[in-house]
Amino acid sequence: MSPPLVEVSAISRTYAMRSGMFGRAAAVHAVDGVSLTIAKGQTLGLVGESGSGKSTTGRIVLGLEPPDSGEVRFDGKPMAAPGTTAWRAQRARMQMIFQDPLGALDRRLPVATQIREPLDIHGLGTPAARDERVRELLRAVELTPAHGARYPGALSGGQRQRIVLARALATKPDFLVCDEPVSALDVSIQAQVVNLLCDLQAQLSLTLLFISHDLRVVRQISNVVAVMYLGRIVEIGSADDLFARPEHPYTQALVSASPAPGRRSAGRILLSGDPPNPAARPTGCAFHPRCPRAIARCAREVPALSAVGGDRQVACHLVTGAATRDAA
Amino acid sequence: MTPLVSIEDLRVAFNGVPVLRGVDIALQKGEAVGLVGESGSGKSVTWLAALGLLPRHAQVSGSVRLDGRPILGAPAAELDQVRGGRIAMIFQDPASALNPVLTIRRQLCEALALHRDLQGNAVKAEARRLLDLVGIPDAGRRLEAYPHEFSGGQVQRIMIAMALAGNPDLLIADEPTTALDATIQAQILELLSTVRRELGMAMVLISHDLGVVAENCDRVAVMYAGRIVEQAPSNQLFADPVHPYAQGLIGALPPLDGPRRRLTAIPGTVPDPAHMPGGCAFAPRCALVADACGLAAPTLAPIADDRSVACVRAEVSRRALLGIAAE
Numbered sequence A: 001m002s003p004p005l006v007e008v009s010a011i012s013r014t015y016a017m018r019s020g021m022f023g024r025a026a027a028v029h030a031v032d033g034v035s036l037t038i039a040k041g042q043t044l045g046l047v048g049e050s051g052s053g054k055s056t057t058g059r060i061v062l063g064l065e066p067p068d069s070g071e072v073r074f075d076g077k078p079m080a081a082p083g084t085t086a087w088r089a090q091r092a093r094m095q096m097i098f099q100d101p102l103g104a105l106d107r108r109l110p111v112a113t114q115i116r117e118p119l120d121i122h123g124l125g126t127p128a129a130r131d132e133r134v135r136e137l138l139r140a141v142e143l144t145p146a147h148g149a150r151y152p153g154a155l156s157g158g159q160r161q162r163i164v165l166a167r168a169l170a171t172k173p174d175f176l177v178c179d180e181p182v183s184a185l186d187v188s189i190q191a192q193v194v195n196l197l198c199d200l201q202a203q204l205s206l207t208l209l210f211i212s213h214d215l216r217v218v219r220q221i222s223n224v225v226a227v228m229y230l231g232r233i234v235e236i237g238s239a240d241d242l243f244a245r246p247e248h249p250y251t252q253a254l255v256s257a258s259p260a261p262g263r264r265s266a267g268r269i270l271l272s273g274d275p276p277n278p279a280a281r282p283t284g285c286a287f288h289p290r291c292p293r294a295i296a297r298c299a300r301e302v303p304a305l306s307a308v309g310g311d312r313q314v315a316c317h318l319v320t321g322a323a324t325r326d327a328a
Numbered sequence B: 001m002t003p004l005v006s007i008e009d010l011r012v013a014f015n016g017v018p019v020l021r022g023v024d025i026a027l028q029k030g031e032a033v034g035l036v037g038e039s040g041s042g043k044s045v046t047w048l049a050a051l052g053l054l055p056r057h058a059q060v061s062g063s064v065r066l067d068g069r070p071i072l073g074a075p076a077a078e079l080d081q082v083r084g085g086r087i088a089m090i091f092q093d094p095a096s097a098l099n100p101v102l103t104i105r106r107q108l109c110e111a112l113a114l115h116r117d118l119q120g121n122a123v124k125a126e127a128r129r130l131l132d133l134v135g136i137p138d139a140g141r142r143l144e145a146y147p148h149e150f151s152g153g154q155v156q157r158i159m160i161a162m163a164l165a166g167n168p169d170l171l172i173a174d175e176p177t178t179a180l181d182a183t184i185q186a187q188i189l190e191l192l193s194t195v196r197r198e199l200g201m202a203m204v205l206i207s208h209d210l211g212v213v214a215e216n217c218d219r220v221a222v223m224y225a226g227r228i229v230e231q232a233p234s235n236q237l238f239a240d241p242v243h244p245y246a247q248g249l250i251g252a253l254p255p256l257d258g259p260r261r262r263l264t265a266i267p268g269t270v271p272d273p274a275h276m277p278g279g280c281a282f283a284p285r286c287a288l289v290a291d292a293c294g295l296a297a298p299t300l301a302p303i304a305d306d307r308s309v310a311c312v313r314a315e316v317s318r319r320a321l322l323g324i325a326a327e
């Protein structure tokens, strides 16, 4: 395997959230001791329900906000302090794509101007070279110069997301964080953008952190998948294997909840109860109030993420791997 | 047998721009029918029009019958009995359908008073029974709570309880789980099938998620640009879709298991209702398009028992698919 481009070690981030009429501040552990590595040219998928800390992880990895503790290293070096020259140089090598392309674009400017913007900001190439690069980027996302002349309002959702992608690629980044990039798109358009992302990744050897709540899309695009629950990674492993043989009870419920044509809901694992409030995280294993297999120990002790054989790591007191897997 | 609800040639235009262009669909008592299709294809407008819920500037024509009796354009008093009584509707965003300053009890009791002949304590007892039925723990006490005191999944359960207040024969569930997390979605869908079975209620499940519809419905109708383009029993539609758009939708869905394959994306985008192509509306995106497709919009025609397709090349399309499957 190629060396890691991104190394995340034990990052944590806590927000103070005011809740209720009297505004008592509660601590929300949005991200709690998350470690990840992403090898060059690979895609790591991050799944989990809303509020599990996926976006916060993405922002910290990109250096858009600092972790309270822990460290992110990019290409072997720690992230530079925000605002410094070294930070800007690092940041030019990484870009982010969000769910809502309309929010990411300026409605008052033709989209080609917006694709060109990062080139102007970073002073890359002559003006003529920049124009050529914009045409090249439009081609890369399968649009024409005529699309480039339009305003965001005159493009469809899928076309807008391509524009955002073209702009993100302008500075030839090595690393993209995609936060729910296709969640707002219809399935037929979603497939166009997913195919395009896969193609571009292969052509440009991009490294991706791909965040989504949609297991199907994540499996399609990822080499490795990490499952988050209330700020922690509860399971991580290679994509196909993880979805075929989920080991953590939460991952099992998540995979089982994913509706599939040709399968009736019989045999589905139904969790009882609601996802807990992140501001009042249960003790021990945060999943224990909903876990069908919980034992007394689960409410007391936090299970550590540990290898269970193969490349799989699971954070569950009951999954030790010895019984179910051969240590590889 | 007279269908519970039958819609024929339903057309809707907004400011002269047609968005429903002749929808035909019928439901039998107790049946669960799924409605899928891209956003903007007219799934919501179909049922809003059928129930007389569109704003005044909508021009509506066609026929909608409940037990054989026309309800499209029926007098307001009659429609009020149908809505929330015989036919109930729940939406994607349940919070907006509840009044934030009234307790759940007040809102449930109001719905009950409107549609059921219950007095005094019986109303409150029924409200509590409904809340219990939809799986809200500690229903007796929770009746006194306000909407914001419930989670998103619980609010959707409360909406289902409100919908059940009128003992409906048909529940229209419009994207009822789209805003919810996966594990909560599974709970709500399970709840819907349980109450449907227990009450013998028919259901229209509107969703952009093919998997959701496939798992929860007997029959599926696929909409494209204001028309139904294919209708079939769920298992047949997913195993053997005939309309090129239905084939495209299924091919575009990434598999959750088995080998990965490149997704078969449908090229292009949905046509703008104001600039609808002549003939088949899917033609600009269709791999099988031929001269005949541009002549007139294909009508929904039967191809087998309980299956119909609106495509002039339905046979070719089916063979093309079988050819692919044989490879």
Ligand SMILES: Nc1ncnc2c1ncn2[C@@H]1O[C@H](COP(=O)(O)OP(=O)(O)O)[C@@H](O)[C@H]1O
Pocket: A015, A016, A017, A028, A029, A030, A048, A049, A050, A051, A052, A053, A054, A055, A056, A057, A278, A279
């Ligand atoms: N800027 C912020 N201020 C306060 N709380 C936040 C902030 N950003 C995220 N949170 C909280 O942190 C938790 C994780 O949020 P997020 O990372 O957005 O999760 P996800 O992307 O998985 O939905 C949530 O409870 C959210 O409300």
Ligand SMILES: Nc1ncnc2c1ncn2[C@@H]1O[C@H](COP(=O)(O)OP(=O)(O)O)[C@@H](O)[C@H]1O
Pocket: B014, B019, B037, B038, B039, B040, B041, B042, B043, B044, B045, B046, B055, B273
């Ligand atoms: N009140 C309205 N006024 C004008 N156009 C509308 C209105 N409601 C819906 N439409 C249009 O009708 C078409 C069908 O909408 P809808 O039924 O909501 O689609 P779906 O539910 O399939 O996503 C869309 O083009 C939409 O923009």
Ligand code: SF4
Pocket: A248, A249, A250, A285, A286, A287, A288, A289, A291, A292, A293, A294, A295, A298, A303, A315, A316, A317, A318, A319
């Ligand atoms: S540690 Fe206990 S509660 Fe947590 S997932 Fe494992 S069995 Fe369930």
Ligand code: SF4
Pocket: B243, B244, B245, B280, B281, B282, B283, B284, B286, B287, B288, B289, B290, B293, B298, B310, B311, B312, B313, B314
């Ligand atoms: S009628 Fe023609 S254009 Fe329309 S779906 Fe059939 S083959 Fe394609």
Ligand SMILES: [Mg+2]
Pocket: A054, A055, A056, A179
């Ligand atoms: Mg997020």
Ligand SMILES: [Mg+2]
Pocket: B043, B044, B045, B174
């Ligand atoms: Mg709709």
